[in-house]
Amino acid sequence: MTRITVVTGGGRxxxxxxxxxLAAEGHDIVISFLNDRASAxxxxxxxxxxxxxxxxxxxxxxxxxGVKRMxxxxxxxxxxxxxVNNAGSATAIGRLADxxxxxIRRDIDVNLMxxxxxxxxxxxxxSTAGGGSIVNISSAAATxxxxxEYVHYAAAKAAVEALTVxxxxxxxxxxxxxxxxxxxxxxxxxxxxxxxxxxxAAAIPAGRAGTADEVAGAVAWLMSDDAxxxxxxxxxxxxxx
Numbered sequence: 001m002t003r004i005t006v007v008t009g010g011g012r013x014x015x016x017x018x019x020x021x022l023a024a025e026g027h028d029i030v031i032s033f034l035n036d037r038a039s040a041x042x043x044x045x046x047x048x049x050x051x052x053x054x055x056x057x058x059x060x061x062x063x064x065x066g067v068k069r070m071x072x073x074x075x076x077x078x079x080x081x082x083x084v085n086n087a088g089s090a091t092a093i094g095r096l097a098d099x100x101x102x103x104i105r106r107d108i109d110v111n112l113m114x115x116x117x118x119x120x121x122x123x124x125x126x127s128t129a130g131g132g133s134i135v136n137i138s139s140a141a142a143t144x145x146x147x148x149e150y151v152h153y154a155a156a157k158a159a160v161e162a163l164t165v166x167x168x169x170x171x172x173x174x175x176x177x178x179x180x181x182x183x184x185x186x187x188x189x190x191x192x193x194x195x196x197x198x199x200x201a202a203a204i205p206a207g208r209a210g211t212a213d214e215v216a217g218a219v220a221w222l223m224s225d226d227a228x229x230x231x232x233x234x235x236x237x238x239x240x241x
Contacts, residue, residue: 001081002028002077002078002079002081003022003025003026003027003028003081003082003223004027004028004030004074004077004078004079004080004081004082005022005027005028005029005030005080005081005082005083005084005223006029006030006032006070006071006074006080006082006083006084006118006122007019007022007029007030007031007032007084007086008032008059008061008083008084008085008086008087008114008118009032009033009034009061009086009087009088010029010030010031010032010033010040010043010084010086011031011033011036011037011039011040011041011042011043011056012036012039012043012188012189013186013188013189013212014086014137014183014186014188014212014215014216015031015043015084015086015087016039016042016043016046016212017211017212017213017215017216018084018086018212018215018216018219018220019031019043019044019046019047019054020043020046020047020050020216021213021216021217021219021220022082022084022216022219022220022223023046023047023050023051023052023054024050025220025223025224026052027052027082027223028047028052028053028054028055028077028078029044029047029052029053029054029055030054030055030057030070030073030074030077031043031044031047031054031055031056031057032057032058032059032061032070032087033056033057033058033059034058034059034060034061034087037056037058040056041056044056053077055073055074055076055077057069057070057073057074061085061087061110061114061115061117061118062109062110062113062114062117063117064117064121067117067118067121068121071121071122071125075125079125079126079128079129079130080122080125080126080129080132081126081129081131081132081133082132082133082134082135082223083118083119083122083126083132083133083134083135084134084135084137084219084223085114085115085118085119085134085135085136085137085160086137087110087114088110088111088137089106089107089110089111090107090150090153091103091106091107092104092107092150092152092153093149093150094148094149094150095148096151096152099152104152107150107152107153107156108152108155108156111153111156111157111160112156112159112160112163115136115160115163116163119134119136119163119167119178122134123171123174123176126174126176127174127175127176130175131174131175131176131177132175132176132177133176133177133178133179133222133223133227134167134176134177134178134179135179135180135181135219135222135223136160136161136163136164136178136179136180136181137180137181137183137215137219138157138160138161138164138180138181138182138183138234139153139154139157139182139183139184140182140183140184140185140236140238140241141153141154141157142154142157142158142160142161142182143158143182144241157182160180161180161182161234164178164179164180164232164234165232165234168231168232169232172231177222177227177228177230177231178231178232179222179227179230179231179232179233179234179235180233180234180235181215181218181219181222181234181235181236181237182234182235182236182237182238183210183215183237183238184204184209184210184236184237184238184239184241185197185200185201185204185209185210185238185239185241186209186210186211186212186214186215187209187210187211187212188212197209203241204238204239204240204241205239205240205241206239206240206241207239208239209239210237210238210239214237215237218235218237221235222235
């Protein structure tokens with residue numbers, strides 16, 4: 001079976017690692033990006049090096065029309081079978097009282113509404129394909145709360161986990177599995193302070209921050225036939241935190 005998977009924010013960090021790993025597992029990959037085309041093209045080249053097709057699409061995941069165009073472009077590869085909602089944002093950093101409501105709203109749009117939008121618009125093509133797999137990237141922050149850092153981000157990720165559970169029940173009859181991966185502190189460019197993963201290592205039971213490839217492995221399993229009876233699950237990849 002040809003597997004065609006959209007990875008939002010697939011050009012960098014966890015999204016790039018997921019794109020590469022899924023290509024190694026035999027998926028053709030549609031990589032969406034917002035601003036950084038160069039990184040998305042590098043990831044696409046890595047996908048092609050794995051012998052799979054890659055398509056790079058500029059799309060704002062919070063914009064329904066943009067998502068519709070992205071999914072329509074993905075159809076040139078064939079029926080859509082997979083979606084990884086990876087695009088995320090943490091623009092507002094610090095205590096809730098000290099942040100702009102506009103920045104908070106934008107973060108929530110990217111971290112929650114974009115996931116809802118992409119899921120909604122992927123349902124019809126996946127159902128037509130006979131089923132598929134959706135993996136939402138949550139965060140360990142969903143249960144930790146992230147006080148003093150970004151409680152609104154944690155709240156959005158908690159909502160993503162609730163969406164994952166509810167949607168898995170809603171779409172079970174359509175042959176669409178819906179799961180989530182909740183990374184902890186991971187070495188990526190996502191952090192405003194590039195040394196944050198090292199600084200937090202002592203508070204992580206595993207004694208270190210994780211890597212994007214470790215998160216990608218969890219995503220790949222959830223999208224594989226080995227996880228065919230797994231839906232509504234949140235797989236925590238957080239070093240025990």
